Amino acid sequence: MIKLQLKRIARKPSYTIGKLFVDGVYFCDTLEDTDRLDKGMSATEIATKKIPGQTAIPEGTYKVIVNTSPKFKRLLPRLVNVPGYEGVLIHRGNTAADTAGCILVGENKQVGKVLNSTYYEERLVDMLKHADNISIEIV
Template structure:
C-alpha cells in the first residue's frame, strides 16, 4: 500500500457534515459533505463509513474542467472507488452543501452559517492536497478509510 488516507467525520450541521482529511497521518484539509444517513442517496448523502480505494479518474466533464483549470498539476479527478452502487465520487472544490452532489469538498478553514457547515479557500486546499495524493497514487494503491467520530 503506497499510502493511507483517512476521513474523520467530526461534526454535523442540519444537513451538512464537517470532516478532517489526513494523509499518512498528517492533517491535509477540512472536508464538507452532505448529511450522514444509513442509506446513501445520490447527491444528498455523504459516503458511508468504510474502506475504499483512491483512483485517478480521467474521463468526464469534471475531469476536462479541472484539466483546463490546472493544466500542469491535473492527472485525473481523485475518485473514491468501491462505494456500493455509486461511481464518480470525487474530492473537489466547493464551499457549501449545494456544491457537493454527494462528493466531499475540500477547504482550508470552515464556519457554521445558519446551522450548516461551509468550507472556505477550497482552491487553496485542493492545490495543497492534490499533488500529494496524486504522487501517492503513482506509487501504488492508496486506501481511504472513513470513520464517523462526532466530537461536537
Template sequence: METKIIRVAQGKQSTLSQLYINGVFQCYLLEDKIRTEKIKEQTAIPTGTYSLQLNTWGAKNVNYKKAFGKVHEGMIEITGLPNFSYVYIHTGNTIEDTAGCPLCGFGFQLIQGDYRVTQSVMAYQMIYPKLAALAKNKANKISIENNFQF
C-alpha cells in the first residue's frame, strides 16, 4: 500500500496536509510550521520517505488504550526521521496539540492566519485501523511531500 502525506497549505505557524492511502484521500493532517532549523516540538516533519510502526509503550499509548479500547493496538509512529523521535499520528485540533506530530481531522479552518483541523477523533477512528494494518507490515513506507496549493 502506498501512503502519502501531501502538504497543501501553510499558515503563520501551521502546515495543512492531506493523507492518502493507495491514492484515496483519507483526512487532513495538521503539523507545525516547516522550518529549516528544527525547534523541538514546533517543527514539521522533513519531507522524505519513512516507515510506520506500532509504539506500544509510553503514557500516550496508555491514554489512547483507555480512550479507544480494544481497537487501539499502539500509537501509529512515524520512524526513521532525522532528529525526531516519538512522532505519532494522533488526535488534536490546533498546533498547540501537535508537539511536532501530525494531527488528523475531517475538516479544517483558517483562523487568524493559522490552520486547525476539526472532527479529529472521528478522523482518527476511521484511519487508525488502516494505519495500524500498514504498520504491521515491516516493508511499509510513508512519504511526505510538499505540494502547496493555497
C-alpha cells in the first residue's frame, strides 16, 4: 500500500501550489488549477462552481490506479471516482494551462510554475506502477 498526500500550500487566483508526500516523505511540489471547491460538495454543487479545465479537484481521499492514458499514451497515475471529474491524472507540465484539472508534479522554483516535471512524473510512475493499493489524500 502506498499513501500519497497532497498538501495545498498556496491558493492563488489562477493556480494552486502544493507539496506531494509519498508515505509521509516529501517527494516534490505540485501545481493545480484554481482551488474553488469545498470539501464534501456533491457533484451537483461542483457543477455549479467548477470552471471546466480551470478548477482543482475537491479536497478528499481518492483511490489511485496506474494505467495508460489514452491522451498521453503512457502510464500515469489516475485518480478514481472524483466527484464531478473524469480523467484526473498526475503528470508532467509547467503551468496551470497544462493542468485541465490534473495534478502537475515538479519543483516550484518560479512563481506559478513547476519545473523538472518529466523527472518527477517518471519517478512517481516507477514508484507506483507495481503497487496494489494506492490512495491520495488532498488537504
